Amino acid sequence: MKKFPIWSWLMILLGFTYFLLPLIGTLDFSLRILKDQLSLDAYVNVLNAVRFQNTFTYSFTMALWTIVACTLLVAPTAYWVHLKLPHLRPVIEFITLLTFVVPAILLVFGLIRIYSRPPLSLMESEIGSDFLLVMGYVSLALPYMYRAVDNGLRAIDVRTLTEAAQSLGAGWRIILFSVIFPNLRAALLSGAFLTFATVIGEFTIATFLARPAFGPYMANLGQTRPYESTALTIISLALTWASIGMIQLLGRGAQGQLVGTR
Amino acid sequence: MSFLELNNVRKTFGQTDAVRAFNLQVERGEFVSFLGPSGCGKTTTLRMIAGFELPTSGAIVINGDDVTYKPPQKRNTGMVFQSYALFPNMTVGDNIGFGLKIAGEPKSAIQKRVDEMLAIIKMEKFGARYPYQLSGGQQQRVALARAIAIRPQVLLLDEPLSALDAKIRVSLRQEIRAIQQKLGITTIYVTHDQEEALSLSDRVVVMNDGRIEQVGTPFEIYNFPTTEFAAQFVGTLNTIQATVRDAARGALIVANQEITTSQKLDGLRNGDAHSIAIRPERVSFAADGKKPNVLNVRIENITFLGSIVRVQVSAGENIFYMDTFNNPFLSLPKIGDHAEVTFSKEAVLVLKNK
Amino acid sequence: MQTTTTLPAPSAPRARAFSFAWLGVVPFFLFAILFLILPSGILLIGSVQNARGEFTLENFGGLFQESIANSYILSLQLSVTTAVVGGIFGFLLAYAAILGGLPRSVRTTLLTFSGVASNFAGVPLAFAFIATLGRLGFVTVLLKDLLGFDLNQTGFSVFGFLSLTLTYIYFQFPLMVLIIAPALDGLKKEWREAAENLGASAWQYWRIVAFPVLLPSILGTMILLFSNAFGAVATAYALTGGNFPLATILIFRQIRGEVLGNPGLGYAVAVGMVIIMGGSLAIYYFLQRKTERWLKQ
Ligand SMILES: Nc1ncnc2c1ncn2[C@@H]1O[C@H](COP(=O)(O)OP(=O)(O)OP(=O)(O)O)[C@@H](O)[C@H]1O
Numbered sequence: 001m002k003k004f005p006i007w008s009w010l011m012i013l014l015g016f017t018y019f020l021l022p023l024i025g026t027l028d029f030s031l032r033i034l035k036d037q038l039s040l041d042a043y044v045n046v047l048n049a050v051r052f053q054n055t056f057t058y059s060f061t062m063a064l065w066t067i068v069a070c071t072l073l074v075a076p077t078a079y080w081v082h083l084k085l086p087h088l089r090p091v092i093e094f095i096t097l098l099t100f101v102v103p104a105i106l107l108v109f110g111l112i113r114i115y116s117r118p119p120l121s122l123m124e125s126e127i128g129s130d131f132l133l134v135m136g137y138v139s140l141a142l143p144y145m146y147r148a149v150d151n152g153l154r155a156i157d158v159r160t161l162t163e164a165a166q167s168l169g170a171g172w173r174i175i176l177f178s179v180i181f182p183n184l185r186a187a188l189l190s191g192a193f194l195t196f197a198t199v200i201g202e203f204t205i206a207t208f209l210a211r212p213a214f215g216p217y218m219a220n221l222g223q224t225r226p227y228e229s230t231a232l233t234i235i236s237l238a239l240t241w242a243s244i245g246m247i248q249l250l251g252r253g254a255q256g257q258l259v260g261t262r
Numbered sequence: 263m264s265f266l267e268l269n270n271v272r273k274t275f276g277q278t279d280a281v282r283a284f285n286l287q288v289e290r291g292e293f294v295s296f297l298g299p300s301g302c303g304k305t306t307t308l309r310m311i312a313g314f315e316l317p318t319s320g321a322i323v324i325n326g327d328d329v330t331y332k333p334p335q336k337r338n339t340g341m342v343f344q345s346y347a348l349f350p351n352m353t354v355g356d357n358i359g360f361g362l363k364i365a366g367e368p369k370s371a372i373q374k375r376v377d378e379m380l381a382i383i384k385m386e387k388f389g390a391r392y393p394y395q396l397s398g399g400q401q402q403r404v405a406l407a408r409a410i411a412i413r414p415q416v417l418l419l420d421e422p423l424s425a426l427d428a429k430i431r432v433s434l435r436q437e438i439r440a441i442q443q444k445l446g447i448t449t450i451y452v453t454h455d456q457e458e459a460l461s462l463s464d465r466v467v468v469m470n471d472g473r474i475e476q477v478g479t480p481f482e483i484y485n486f487p488t489t490e491f492a493a494q495f496v497g498t499l500n501t502i503q504a505t506v507r508d509a510a511r512g513a514l515i516v517a518n519q520e521i522t523t524s525q526k527l528d529g530l531r532n533g534d535a536h537s538i539a540i541r542p543e544r545v546s547f548a549a550d551g552k553k554p555n556v557l558n559v560r561i562e563n564i565t566f567l568g569s570i571v572r573v574q575v576s577a578g579e580n581i582f583y584m585d586t587f588n589n590p591f592l593s594l595p596k597i598g599d600h601a602e603v604t605f606s607k608e609a610v611l612v613l614k615n616k
Numbered sequence: 617m618q619t620t621t622t623l624p625a626p627s628a629p630r631a632r633a634f635s636f637a638w639l640g641v642v643p644f645f646l647f648a649i650l651f652l653i654l655p656s657g658i659l660l661i662g663s664v665q666n667a668r669g670e671f672t673l674e675n676f677g678g679l680f681q682e683s684i685a686n687s688y689i690l691s692l693q694l695s696v697t698t699a700v701v702g703g704i705f706g707f708l709l710a711y712a713a714i715l716g717g718l719p720r721s722v723r724t725t726l727l728t729f730s731g732v733a734s735n736f737a738g739v740p741l742a743f744a745f746i747a748t749l750g751r752l753g754f755v756t757v758l759l760k761d762l763l764g765f766d767l768n769q770t771g772f773s774v775f776g777f778l779s780l781t782l783t784y785i786y787f788q789f790p791l792m793v794l795i796i797a798p799a800l801d802g803l804k805k806e807w808r809e810a811a812e813n814l815g816a817s818a819w820q821y822w823r824i825v826a827f828p829v830l831l832p833s834i835l836g837t838m839i840l841l842f843s844n845a846f847g848a849v850a851t852a853y854a855l856t857g858g859n860f861p862l863a864t865i866l867i868f869r870q871i872r873g874e875v876l877g878n879p880g881l882g883y884a885v886a887v888g889m890v891i892i893m894g895g896s897l898a899i900y901y902f903l904q905r906k907t908e909r910w911l912k913q
């Protein structure tokens with residue numbers, strides 16, 4: 001028999017302590033809005049706050065738009081590059097890596113500089129700013145999405161599938177929507193959940209584009225309402241858990257990271 | 263006392279009996295193959311010799327030294343893995359010299375031995391390359407050199423060629439045999455490829471379900487299999503249902519016709535049903551010259567295999583094959599024809615019933 | 617072999633097929649130009665212009681003035697510390713879970729937790745640490761009640777460097793776990809056996825084979841952690857209220873028009889960061905290629 005792996009267990013114990021302590025601390029804190037007893041009042045207050053509802057709805061909507069835009073941008077491009085322009089792969093990969101080099105704070109710096117003044121003064125209008133926000137988020141999600149889809153495509157041998165579909169008389173639309181995309185569903189969905197988890201509480205870009213988003217609201221609340229803001233922390237954590245849990249269920253592991261939103 | 267002995271070695275993994283009561287003596291310098299179907303325990307036995315698995319019971323003795331419970335580091339065996347297992351971060355030279363470096367040999371001695379090994383595997387120019395810069399066959403040669411560089415008492419190879427393509431397989435196996443004979447190194451070679459086992463080995467161990475079915479020279483294994491499994495696994499074999507007519511004389515009945523065997527019908531009584539076996543190549547048409555046994559058969563099918571034509575015939579309930587050399591000037595019977603086939607007494611193998 | 621497909625026949629005019637294929641990637645490149653390349657480019661252009669729009673390299677000279685240099689140094693300190701500490705911690709954790717002889721469920725749980733923790737960052741993470749290590753935080757109170765140890769007396773502040781380091785490590789080590797886990801899986805059982813067979817002890821195997829094989833991955837991942845921390849701003853901003861002079865926070869305040877006063881200098885600070893991030897990414901790529909080459913079969 002092997003001896004009991006005591007060092008391994010100790011290490012794991014240490015790791016999980018690090019994981020859990022701040023979460024327990026936060027949970028504990030969020031329940032102490034009344035001096036002498038535990039209560040859920042902080043949660044009730046937050047959930048009833050109109051600004052919470054508005055900003056959360058706003059960020060939720062923007063997250064959905066981001067997912068849609070990113071999917072429409074990445075999936076057809078990756079497919080097309082696989083099929084017809086394999087020599088462009090390095091170029092595309094380089095572009096997706098740009099977001100690692102230009103984190104959110106620098107990206108928004110550049111975006112403001114360009115789009116707050118003519119000829120491309122998108123930031124003049126609400127809708128233009130929303131559009132810019134979504135585009136910023138798409139940039140952040142790009143590397144992960146692209147890699148997920150690219151791996152997915154590599155796994156299914158796109159060329160043969162496409163040729164098989166063509167030989168059976170399928171047109172492009174049928175090929176894309178009933179042959180290729182269904183095979184990429186797991187990749188796209190896990191990308192979507194990861195994007196959601198990151199974008200829903202995003203702070204930096206939303207702040208500088210002056211959007212009524214959830215992240216800036218949370219940051220703001222932290223300065224005035226400590227208990228409510230910790231309750232929000234628990235809520236965001238639950239959302240992150242749910243998203244990552246979905247990714248796990250999809251069986252693609254929690255390998256995905258978006259850099260630059262921290 | 264033999265050089266390598268496995269005495270009553272058993273290994274169980276939970277509920278599975280991977281190896282049961284394994285007894286084998288290997289002489290110094292001998293090349294022995296383990297041959298058997300997937301999951302029969304070849305690798306497990308090899309790994310017990312190397313020390314990666316501990317036997318559940320039994321003993322393993324190398325050169326008079328009981329190594330049963332020694333760790334792998336202390337056994338001085340050289341192992342070659344199916345997946346090469348070269349260290350990716352080291353050059354070919356460093357891989358080959360790894361064991362000597364561990365043993366603390368001086369640099370100059372290591373270098374000398376590495377050069378020697380590179381010469382043996384005919385890869386003198388490759389010493390500074392990394393494994394990823396080599397083909398599969400080259401990697402396996404380096405793995406072989408790495409294993410023999412430490413002058414092991416026993417060389418162990420676990421299906422070393424199965425990841426390579428057919429051509430290289432043949433040339434590399436001859437190379438392995440040549441090196442083994444040149445160095446006189448005691449070798450155990452695991453394979454499920456009968457051609458490999460037959461062409462390389464001094465002796466072949468046919469294994470099935472954790473047991474030894476038969477041990478013998480390739481000639482014995484092929485020509486005189488003692489169990490139905492060994493007979494079936496090595497080469498093609500016809501199994502025929504017969505009834506004993508006269509055990510003392512070796513006479514049997516097949517489809518109401520009498521044949522005789524030169525093998526003993528020990529323990530069988532007249533009237534017993536028993537399986538016999540005949541290799542297809544030992545059966546021929548009686549028209550080409552009669553041998554002691556003649557059977558009347560019907561031609562069922564004819565398959566052209568290149569140098570050989572395989573004819574399927576039936577005698578009563580029994581269906582079996584015969585092989586004849588392809589000869590364009592010889593006319594073969596047609597399907598549905600009746601013909602006489604013939605074979606010697608020695609060709610009739612009496613198999614141990616299970 | 618002939619195949620019967622209705623693919624555009626190879627005899628179709630090459631030039632036409634070619635230009636048509638290019639059209640498929642136009643949206644992507646349009647996006648990349650408008651929302652990635654142009655914004656990055658404008659920073660670069662801005663950094664080599666003075667207030668009148670003339671070409672100058674003066675802005676980069678300004679990077680060496682004390683407050684800016686210090687904020688770079690602080691950012692580097694924080695990023696290197698969290699990358700190294702988080703990297704080692706994450707590596708040991710992953711090693712324990714994957715090769716440490718623990719049940720497989722431990723590994724699955726660890727990877728799930730790491731997936732969550734590495735994505736749990738920014739504003740809520742900062743709040744979590746304030747709630748834990750702040751003046752009345754959970755751990756602070758716990759330490760005082762249980763051990764009589766007063767964290768606040770030690771000069772520790774939840775808004776300081778140490779606290780920020782601990783906070784960053786919270787997303788750094790899970791990232792390490794996630795990225796290094798496949799590399800640990802890639803250590804072949806046969807390497808260990810081959811080494812043992814050739815006489816190597818467990819420690820020798822580890823020192824001569826396993827560690828050198830893993831080293832590029834470990835270093836590469838640490839570099840990724842470095843840039844991950846170097847570009848971060850939301851966590852630090854929310855934790856310290858923007859009073860902690862990291863390079864990213866300097867830019868944050870510059871965009872708000874609170875500091876520097878000189879726009880060109882702001883762009884130069886940004887470009888300086890891009891250069892550091894780009895350099896580390898290049899090193900990461902180099903190391904990555906090395907392991908990939910080793911491990912391809
Ligand atoms: N570590 C293990 N744990 C449990 N069962 C095992 C283990 N190793 C081998 N076995 C079982 O022992 C039996 C023999 O396995 P072994 O690997 O020796 O077969 P083999 O003859 O080498 O087969 P192959 O030709 O496929 O390599 C198999 O049933 C296998 O499932």
Ligand SMILES: [Mg+2]
Pocket residue numbers: 304305306420
């Ligand atoms: Mg095997």
